[in-house]
Amino acid sequence: MAKIIVITSGKGGVGKTTTSAAFATGLAMKGFKTVVIDFDVGLRNLDLVMGCERRVVYDFINVINGEARLHQALIKDKHSENLCVLPASQTRDKDALTKEGVEAVLSDLAKDFDYIVCDSPAGIEHGAMMALYFADEAIVTTNPEISSVRDSDRILGILQSRSRRAENNLEPVKEHLLVNRYDPVRVSKGEMLDLEDVKEILAIPLLGVIPESPDVLKASNKGLPVIHLQESIAGQAYMDMVERFLGEERPHRFLEAPKPSLIQRMFGGK
């Protein structure tokens, strides 16, 4: 039975697509057949982060409209045998994303894949609602910043009242918190919300903390999910998160600011 996981946040620019790419890649690296779907109709970007933008022929909406078969629209990942990408449409009207259409595609995918990762668009409009509606689990991606935390709380309310599981009185969507772009140096200076503050306010189980890292931009420049960069702290934190998701015990890392050396302290360096 395939599991459907939505990567959501409410707020834009917090790292949903980066997380979707890294998380889906991580699941595939662990041997699970995984498909990652871009729900951001009109603003397709997952293809760029996954490095497959030149191989898009058909998209999600084409499949829903019956203009292409599912296997024609799925793009096989260059690096991971087990991973496929289903790109969003770049031009069509987002109303084409019908609930029945999405459901039909998801149930077709469920026959061939272990995990279906849904990359939600920002906001709480139709595309975001469709991305979360069928989810079994949700990874709420949050930056340690007030508007992001507030919007995450809003999304949690929607998951609890407007998802398929909520509407049908099934077991609720399993919620996970992913804190992204965490900067322990700024936290230690009192400039950034502490991890404990975010956890306390949102009150859902913590799946991972991804440290702020220049490697994320470098990886997206190349179209390589950052989880492939095993020497990068962001890549390692994403792999920890995937392993935790799969039930392994992993301590949270990269939460403390590195201690400045004596020389740095003498000269007031950062």
Added chain:
Amino acid sequence: MSLLDSFFRRNGHEEDHSADTARERLKIIVAHERSTRNGPDYLPAMQQDIVTVVNKYVNVNPGDIHIQLDSLGDTSVLEVNVTLPG
């Protein structure tokens, strides 16, 4: 900043603590939004109608009318608080 200054300042920066302000603001707004989240769909429209009715008789600022729906066990209490101009 002189070398001597930076030598005596422990980490070479001033503590900011704006994160404390962020945390307090967030706690308040999130608690407020959660309390209205499970309210009935008709509530905003009813609030608007109440404001209109009150304004038919007394000229008050919409901000001076506070309407709140609270649940107490199996009953709900609709509380309307109007601050009349002096």
